[in-house]
Amino acid sequence: MIVVSRATNNPYQTLGVPVDASAEEIKSAYRQLALKYHPDRNRGDKDAEDKFKEISEAYATLRDPESRRAYDTYGQAGDYRRPDFSQVDWQTIFSEANIDIQWDPRQGAPRTGNAVFDVLFGAFTGLMRNSGLLPGEDRQLTFVLPLRKARPGDQHRVRVPGPSVCPTCLGSGMTSAGAPCPTCYGRRVLAGGSDVIFTLPESFHSGQKLRLRGLGGPGSPPGDAIITIQLILPTESKLVGNDLHSTLYLTPLEASQGLRTVHHSTSLAIPKGTKDGDIIHQSNGPMGGDHIVTVRLSVWRGIWRRATNLLQNLTESTEE
Ligand SMILES: [Zn+2]
Known part of the structure; x- marks a missing residue:
């Protein structure tokens, strides 16, 4: 059984090192704790998972000289803002501490099947996607089409769930004249989803999928929006x-x-x-x-x- 100390926002306490500890001492303390609380050694133990996440975040705070200085200066004050851990390079951190993580090079994402890593990396992969370092996700949606409106060649409007690539500038953030895009204001991505116009093909059937390339989730390359047409026929x-x-x-x-x-x-x-x-x-x-x-x-x-x-x-x- 693992006794978990109450969560503290003091990364020195969390890692059990003095405030003047050297970078090497901090790394060594983290490595020992990380091995002890490694989720693979404590399968199904929620407290160990939380502890692992806590020490990893404490280490990420002290490892980076700038964020350590920020903590030393403002850490005890009420206005100290915790670092954005989704911005942290966890892959480097874990490899420095000799923590074995299966990394899937094709997906550019870890394959651990472990809740803690999924939480840590979930934010991380989301960030990588949004910065265009990973392929975007496809966005699935269903379009309900009554037969009397099912005229081939007609255009219809659908809502693609967000975050999705801005359909006006196709994710460039700019108009062709070089001004900021009037739909996304240069943000390239619409967090709440986008309205997309599509054309019914000459021939289609109920259940058919239409793929709108590059209009799905942001990434490199962006994902597609995939519309499933659900045709509603009259009775009899x-x-x-x-x-x-x-x-x-x-x-x-x-x-x-x-x-x-x-x-x-x-x-x-x-x-x-x-x-x-x-x-x-x-x-x-x-x-x-x-x-x-x-x-x-x-x-x-x-x-x-x-x-x-x-x-x-x-x-x-x-x-x-
Ligand atoms: Zn735009």
């Missing part, structure tokens, strides 16, 4: 390839007189004397393939269709 319809199969309800009177109507974005001419179960085959369906319509006769569902069509037309004309 299905897609077979690009062919839409649907059901159209008519009143018996409409069927006997014939009519022109728009059904799921397709203009249809229903001939006089159409019977229940007749199938109308129309090319140029809403998804680019055919539209195969099965006509059913029903007084109430026919009336209901006319009412909802009317309502939808009214809503759309007020929307536009």
